[in-house]
Amino acid sequence: MRKAGYRTVFTGAWRGSGRPEDLGFEVRKGGLARELPQFPFFLWAEEDRGQALAAVESSGQSARTIVFSTALSCVGAASLRDRDVRVPLVVRVPGLGEAGSTSPNLCYLHDLFPTACELVGLPPIKADGRSLKRRVRDQVFCGYRDSLRMVRTEKWKLVRDLKRATEQLYDMAADPEETRNLAAAPAHRGTVADMQRRLAEAQRAAGEK
Numbered sequence: 001m002r003k004a005g006y007r008t009v010f011t012g013a014w015r016g017s018g019r020p021e022d023l024g025f026e027v028r029k030g031g032l033a034r035e036l037p038q039f040p041f042f043l044w045a046e047e048d049r050g051q052a053l054a055a056v057e058s059s060g061q062s063a064r065t066i067v068f069s070t071a072l073s074c075v076g077a078a079s080l081r082d083r084d085v086r087v088p089l090v091v092r093v094p095g096l097g098e099a100g101s102t103s104p105n106l107c108y109l110h111d112l113f114p115t116a117c118e119l120v121g122l123p124p125i126k127a128d129g130r131s132l133k134r135r136v137r138d139q140v141f142c143g144y145r146d147s148l149r150m151v152r153t154e155k156w157k158l159v160r161d162l163k164r165a166t167e168q169l170y171d172m173a174a175d176p177e178e179t180r181n182l183a184a185a186p187a188h189r190g191t192v193a194d195m196q197r198r199l200a201e202a203q204r205a206a207g208e209k
Helices: 051-059 109-119 186-205
Strands: 007-012 041-046 065-070 089-092 140-144 148-152 156-161 166-171
Touching: 065 109, 140 186, 148 186, 156 186, 166 186
Parallel strands: 007 041, 041 065
Antiparallel strands: 065 089, 140 148, 148 156, 156 166
């Protein structure tokens, strides 16, 4: 970010590995000062309850500041239900998108670094993630230890219990709370087969057998 003329600042509760300082962030433990310096900012805020956005707006630097705000707390992730594994993500980029708009697109948090690099004009980098400005993911994959694996598209989610050899299929558009398992429904055999294929491909890509 510094190569592109941006100052990188972190505020909030760091949940990742290592320290934000080791990743090149300036850390503001007491939050942001009311007046931000007069040059472009890239701001990463975690679990700060909107304080960072409020500081940006009141500083007069909103037109020169990119903000990513998220949280890394996945309480109850052992279920792989959306309500347990999804995290909030707010992206604010001057001149891009409409205020208050939302997106149904799927992403990983590790997509944010290549996204940030593209937003500030840095050349493409080699990373696990992909820039959300150019490409949209049609699915995401995750797991819990050696027991559960999950693949999700915008509409469908398949969860496989590796120990019990069972599967759950949910229509996320019609049943976002994941209360109706459709895996055994004859009408959804084709969907189950497609999601099983997606899951197998995702596991291979992740280096799993």
